[in-house]
Amino acid sequence: MYVHVGPTYQTNVGSYLSYTAALNYWVMQGSGIVPLMFLVCINELATVLERYGIKVKLFAHDVKLYLQILNYVRVLQLQQAVDALVAWANEWQLSTSVNKRCVLNADKVTDSTCFIIDGLAVPAFESDRDLGVMVSRDLSPSLHISNIVAKAH
Numbered sequence: 399m400y401v402h403v404g405p406t407y408q409t410n411v412g413s414y415l416s417y418t419a420a421l422n423y424w425v426m427q428g429s430g431i432v433p434l435m436f437l438v439c440i441n442e443l444a445t446v447l448e449r450y451g452i453k454v455k456l457f458a459h460d461v462k463l464y465l466q467i468l469n470y471v472r473v474l475q476l477q478q479a480v481d482a483l484v485a486w487a488n489e490w491q492l493s494t495s496v497n498k499r500c501v502l503n504a505d506k507v508t509d510s511t512c513f514i515i516d517g518l519a520v521p522a523f524e525s526d527r528d529l530g531v532m533v534s535r536d537l538s539p540s541l542h543i544s545n546i547v548a549k550a551h
Contacts, residue, residue: 421491439490446486450479457529473511480513480520502526504537 409416440456447454447463452475455462461483465476487494494515501513501522513520525534525541532542 443483443486446482447479450475450482452476452479460529462528467511477513480515484515500526502533503535504533 405421406418407421408418443461444454444456452463452465455464463476463479463483465472465479467473467476484494499515499520501511501520502525503511503522512522525532527533532545534541
């Protein structure tokens with residue numbers, strides 16, 4: 399017999415009600431401990447990812463993993479870190495945002511390396527927005543400046 403003690407989650411859309419899901423980890427929304435719990439949670443992620451020898455940048459709910467790819471071993475190293483990130487997110491019942499995943503190769507050489515998250519290939523882009531700044535593969539500020547000028551007009 400399975401007995402779950404703790405909160406559950408259910409979604410209501412129109413007249414439809416989803417199945418009830420048990421939450422394994424929770425903090426009451428709006429409580430004063432939420433920011434502290436978030437820091438404890440995200441610091442654990444940084445510790446998990448450090449084991450893979452990659453660079454990790456965390457800002458709010460954004461996580462960036464990067465590594466200089468010199469050979470196929472480094473590609474595997476980065477993929478293992480990505481897999482660890484996904485496993486950690488699943489353990490904490492967090493999802494990775496499908497529309498926010500991308501690979502940005504900061505190099506002049508076009509690389510066809512493919513990374514996988516949850517069975518899906520992560521798209522490679524020529525540029526991407528990072529904390530409000532447009533970053534291009536050549537790391538030139540031109541694209542960002544062009545976008546700012548276009549908005550100003």
